[in-house]
Amino acid sequence: MKYKKILLLFLSLWGFGCLTANSPSAVDVPPNYSKEASWAFLPQAQPPAKPVDVFYVYPTIFGGNGAEIMDISNADLRSKANVQIRINAGVFTDEANLYAPYYRQASIELLWLSPSEGDKLLSTGYQDVSSAFEYYMQHFNKGRPFILAGFSQGSMALLNLMEQKFDNPAWRKQLVAAYLIGYSVTEEDLQKYPWLKMAQGETDTGVIVSYNTQLPGYGYSYVLKEGAKGINPVSWKTDSSVAPAKEHKGAVIFDIVTGEKKEEVPNLSNVWLEKETGALAVEVDAEKYNASQSVFAPGILHMYDYMFFYNNLKDNVKKRVQHFK
Secondary structure: OHHHHHHHHHHHHHOOOOOOOOOHHHHOOOOOOOOHHHEEEOOOOOOOOOOOEEEEEOOOOOOOOOOOEOOOOOHHHHHHHHHHHHHHHOOOOOOOEEEEEOOOOEOHHHHHHOHHHOHHHHOHHHHHHHHHHHHHHHHHOOOOOEEEEEEOHHHHHHHHHHHHHOOOHHHHHHEEEEEEEOOOEEHHHHHHOOOOOEOOOOOOOOEEEOOOEEOOOOOOOOOOOOOEEOOOOOOOOOOOOOEOHHHOOOEEEEOOOOOOEEEEEOOOOOEEEOOOOOOEEEOOOOOOOOOOEOOEOOOEOHHHOOHHHHHHHHHHHHHHHHHOO
């Protein structure tokens, strides 16, 4: 009951609401990615204007009424997905053409609170993302370099995609970088899938950029796992040295319901990777940036993973594209 009450608070905070349960027919049929309706965003111009693409997968936007998967035909959910894509994908769209599929993601309860519900439902979102990416590569990509980008559950799906499909050297050769933010890539993952490479600096390519933002000393969470490997998005170092606030290029804070920009915050905070947990620690006003969410403690600043480092990420995307060969 405690988690149920917290879950309702979370849904209210994010503007999800409690939707009626999906009928089986609404969610059992995989999206057809040859149809424009299965894509949240596709470039309007053909051929696309930019020489690089970004394949972006949105975070969890579906609360549901229990352990369910998202009905991508639901207009309200499609709108919420679009808002999250506009907020976060803006990091990439100065440099890259945006491709963003709808996918049948897991509800919050299925994802975090009901792990016993089974792998079949949990894997539905991954199967959609995998199908969308394969369609993108076969029909849209035309040999261009690409960026993979996700947030939270979107990063989970993309990590799974890289684990299962990126033993393909041709795909790896086209990868500028994978921004798998708000989820963990662990040492165990790297050992099991040796083609996964973590970023070691600000200009290496074919690598994974990952981190999870918290107040100092908050330990592990559902997204920060033991053995997590990360990088500091201000200094672009992987050690625990502190990047001073003067080097922070600026946070961009959005309204998570409407997608409207609320404010820019230059020189937000000192930033460092905690040695023991690998968490990305920041020093911010916890009341102003209240990120208390369902299964997360208030000091887990998950919802700000992109927003806090928005300008640093934009700058980094430009540099990695420029250094891609």
